[in-house]
Amino acid sequence: MKKITVLYMEGCPYCRNAARAMDELEKAHSAYGEVPVEWIEETREREKAQPFAGDYYYVPSMFVEGAKLYEAKPGESYEECRRHVEAVFRAAAD
Numbered sequence: 001m002k003k004i005t006v007l008y009m010e011g012c013p014y015c016r017n018a019a020r021a022m023d024e025l026e027k028a029h030s031a032y033g034e035v036p037v038e039w040i041e042e043t044r045e046r047e048k049a050q051p052f053a054g055d056y057y058y059v060p061s062m063f064v065e066g067a068k069l070y071e072a073k074p075g076e077s078y079e080e081c082r083r084h085v086e087a088v089f090r091a092a093a094d
Helices: 013-028 030-034 046-052 078-093
Strands: 004-008 037-041 061-064 067-071
Touching: 004 013, 004 046, 004 078, 013 030, 013 078, 030 078, 037 046, 061 078, 067 078
Parallel strands: 004 037
Antiparallel strands: 004 061, 061 067
C-alpha cells in the first residue's frame, strides 16, 4: 500500500467534504481503512507542505507517493469530490 498525503486548511468546506468522503469510503471498504494517510494543515505545517509547493493551488490536494492525483476545484460538488477521493484510494491500495 502507498501513503496518501492530504494538504488541507482548517475551515475549508472542500476539505471537510474530502474528509467526509474518506470516512465514508473507509467504512464501506475495509481495505481503504488500512491505507496510511498523512494530513498536513498547510498554514500550520508549512515545512511539511513545502515539498508540494508549486504542485497545487487549491485544497484539498491529495498525493500518492508524491504524485498529485486530486486537487479540489471551486464549486465542486460533494459527489465529484467523493469520486476523486475514491480514485485516490484505489491508486493507493494497489
